[in-house]
Amino acid sequence: MKENFNVHPQFSQLAKMLMQNLRHFTENGEYVTKGDRNVIKKFEIDGKIFNVKKFKTPNAIQSLVYQYLRKSKAKRSFEYASKLRDFEIKTPFPVAYYEAFSSGLKESFYISQHVDYDFDFRELIHNPKFPNRNEILRQFTKFTFQLHENGINFLDHSPGNTLIVKRGEDQYDFYLIDLNRMRFETMDFEKRMRNFRRLWLSKTMIKTMAKEYAVLSHKSFKEIHTNMLKHSRAFQKKVNSKKLRRRK
Template identity: 70%
Template sequence: MVYRFLRKSKACRSFEHAFRLIELGINTPFPVCYSEIFSGGLRESYYISRHMDYDFDFRVLNHNPKWPNRNEILRQVARFTFKLHENNINFLDHSPGNTLIIDKGDGQYDFYLIDLNRMRFESMSFDKRMHNMRRLWLSKNMINIMSETYAELYGKTYEQTHALMTKYSRAFQKKVNSKKLRKRRRRK
């Protein structure tokens, strides 16, 4: 009943968010349609976008420290994330698998967001922006690179940006790892 009267379905939100992103100049696979099946309340919902070929997703950068041009890609991801934030886009599922990357050649990359249902359009403080990046599962080296670029764009010091990005990234990683450990212990 919540989805029928109080909240739009995930499919509907993804569809609407895709168009809003496109209007703001943010790449996402083009939305085609969504469908909702009701039986009393919402039973199922489906979102369809155009198929998109891409070269890799952000996870590749997490798992391959020697990925070609990795540092430049990370700088461009920081610029892309800054663009999201400047457009008041709080992508709540800003995680490694939800950013697709296309290599345009000449060291330039395009970034596309997927899994769009969890998103807010709101002004974001510096603290909230750094908190938003926590799900990217950044290593120390990745934080060093991305915080330098983001600090330049935002007008904060490298130290301020690095400290907050590290704080939120590590807290998120600790939380996820603790949950995994508890699950393993329960299985034994």
């Protein structure tokens, strides 16, 4: 079996202990999420807390693709996190990734430093009376605008993939997670507006965010609002139609 274990130089002294936890991933650590596709566990090593994401083993064809044609999700997560930090976009610090190959990709892990966050973007959707909601939405819009200005197309820009830390009075930091689907490209107006579609925004949220994006981009509120609303509603309609078909 061929193995590839890449550790960030800042954590090279912990490489052996990190690898031990990967070897005993099933028994060790504390579950953060236990999904059908991916599993995330939390480990404490040398007084530091790390999140370890184990990706689902791909099928036979996909596993060969990941060995010979395409980077694994673990490797992409590590590399994209490093790129984001180069752009001064916050994401949990990329610590390491691990890949094991045997006639294809058999196992892959991504390790990042744990972030103690206060809430995620979903809270703003589910609770219209969330404290300081409009200000958080404005700052989140500015954060998304910075992504776009830096040519970062976060394809999974969805409610559960932004962690929010309250830094001070009316000041918030935003951390992107689940990074393996991302493109670094010029973001034209259409791509920028489409990038909001997965956030499952209400009409009130769209109005607040469109106002802020209009100011930042020097475009009219009407143009931003119309396009943001169009893409959001089209995506929501598509998802709801799929759910309805499954029920039938």
